[in-house]
Amino acid sequence: MVRDLVDPERCVCGKNKDAALDAKQKGNLCFSSADFSGALAFYSQALIVAPFDARDKDKNLVSVLYVNRAVALYKLGFKIECLRDCNRALQISPGYAKAWYWRGKINASSENYEDAMADLHVANLMETSSGGKRQIEGEMKLLQVQFTRTSGSLTQHDENIFKISGREILEFHQPTVHRGGKSWSH
Structure with missing residues (x-):
């Protein structure tokens, strides 16, 4: 538990835009090859480390990640979770x-x-x-x-x-x- 709190790769407090963008890119690669479970895992990982105010092109990175994860959830048949992530993105943006x-x-x-x-x-x-x-x-x-x-x-x-x-x-x-x-x- 203590290791999770101090490890910048796993720490909820250790926000890192570059790590979030890297995980997002890996999620996009999984998604484009129809590995929706892999995409879900990478988008979730990116959400953990993404700074709330970070931008991805002209959009809020966290909103983009929520929508990307929502689409992966949609493809996996998790309707309620997909809807929840869309709502989270809309609350932010x-x-x-x-x-x-x-x-x-x-x-x-x-x-x-x-x-x-x-x-x-x-x-x-x-x-x-x-x-x-x-x-x-x-x-x-x-x-x-x-x-x-x-x-x-x-x-x-x-x-x-x-x-x-x-x-x-x-x-x-x-x-x-x-x-x-x-x-x-x-």
Whole structure:
């Protein structure tokens, strides 16, 4: 235990951006070769050593790591844990389009279509690249088809949610952290 506290590679207090970026890169390599368990382990390791205020390009590193880990969890079938990590990323960086996108994907896979559509709408508002916007819009169209098949159609209340701005959503939206589901260890 004492060794864990003083060892800079394992210590929760010993934050190191370079070590976090190295673990993130290793996680990305695992992810790209479909080793999602390995990616999960490296992203978790990176989260332990990442300084809270570190940047990765133009984004908060901790938010990026939470979303990367969420996607690995999604690929492994850990829906609740994926949702939890997306919520954590949004608490840190509420304007992070990728976090909204993946939370929308997990809500859709859980057949929570209204929340999924709202999340994807916010992701689309926050996304700055035209390619990213096209991808999100494609997901929204597919989701609308799924939603229509299961529920008939969006109600007037649901349609009104898309008439408000992203800023209004960010001001009023507080991500919910769900408890329970499959457990996993670091």
